[in-house]
Amino acid sequence: MRNSLTTSLLAITLISAVPALAKSRGFDTTISSPLTTAVKIEIALSEDMAHRANNLPEKLSDRGHRSHISNNGFSGNGYYGEPDLERLQENLLADMEKRFAKKGIAIDESAGTILRVTIEDARPNRPTFKQLSQSPSLSYRSVSLGGAELEAELISPDGSSLGAMSYRYFETDLSDSSFGGTWHDANRAFERFASRAAKTLQN
Numbered sequence: 001m002r003n004s005l006t007t008s009l010l011a012i013t014l015i016s017a018v019p020a021l022a023k024s025r026g027f028d029t030t031i032s033s034p035l036t037t038a039v040k041i042e043i044a045l046s047e048d049m050a051h052r053a054n055n056l057p058e059k060l061s062d063r064g065h066r067s068h069i070s071n072n073g074f075s076g077n078g079y080y081g082e083p084d085l086e087r088l089q090e091n092l093l094a095d096m097e098k099r100f101a102k103k104g105i106a107i108d109e110s111a112g113t114i115l116r117v118t119i120e121d122a123r124p125n126r127p128t129f130k131q132l133s134q135s136p137s138l139s140y141r142s143v144s145l146g147g148a149e150l151e152a153e154l155i156s157p158d159g160s161s162l163g164a165m166s167y168r169y170f171e172t173d174l175s176d177s178s179f180g181g182t183w184h185d186a187n188r189a190f191e192r193f194a195s196r197a198a199k200t201l202q203n
Contacts, residue, residue: 027196031154031163035113035201038106039154041096042116043089046151049119052078053085054130062121073131074138077123081130084182088122091187092150095194103198112157115197121149122186123170125177143178145171146185150193154201165200167193 048057056078057063063076073079096117100107124131125146127138147170154162169189171177177185 026169027165027167027193029163029165029196029200031165031200033162034203035105035154036203037113038108038111039100039201040109040111040114041093041100041107042114043093043096044116044118045085045089046118046120049085049122052080053082054079073134074124074127074142074144079128079131079134080124081128084124084128084130088119088183088186088190091183092117092119092190092194095187095190096197099191099194099198100201103202105198105201105203113162114155115152115201116155117150117152117197119148120151122183122189123147124182124186125171125180125184126182128182143174145174145177146183147171148186148189148193150189152197165193165197167196169193 048059048062051058056073056076063078096115097107123144123146125143126140127135127142132138132140147168149168149170150166152165154164156162167189169185169192171185171188
């Protein structure tokens with residue numbers, strides 16, 4: 001009887017854990033209707049990402065497994081540098097424009113409907129220029145697991161929300177990350193998000 005109860009509790013625990021696990025990786029949306037008008041795309045950085053341009057993350061839990069190395073931005077997920085963060089925003093916008101064009105979604109800077117996409121988190125596969133200058137012991141040959149987390153909101157001309165989208169992808173296999181450039185995995189996440197966002201909004 002006791003073993004049966006233990007087994008049942010374990011099964012309930014595993015089943016209830018599945019939805020939370022599923023949401024930790026992949027695409028999710030609350031947008032149920034296609035886009036019927038032109039849209040303006042805005043790319044922003046979260047406060048934390050903007051902070052990490054010249055600092056380590058404020059949360060110790062975001063500083064990787066070697067957070068005690070306070071001056072090493074690569075292992076601590078910080079000191080990315082403004083140019084790299086600007087390049088990330090440009091890459092994401094380019095991916096969005098490319099995917100939207102393929103799906104026939106018009107993009108217009110003067111459109112009243114706005115898709116505001118925020119880069120909540122992004123981690124490089126190789127040290128950025130600022131990280132290399134910050135820590136001379138680092139080498140560009142250094143490799144780490146990268147990826148990105150994105151949040152987006154579709155906003156109507158009257159300012160009300162039409163729904164949201166989110167995407168999270170962080171590589172788990174270092175062998176898949178060792179052949180690309182600085183933001184290989186993050187750019188992969190951008191491409192996948194752009195593709196799914198375009199499918200969601202396609203009329």
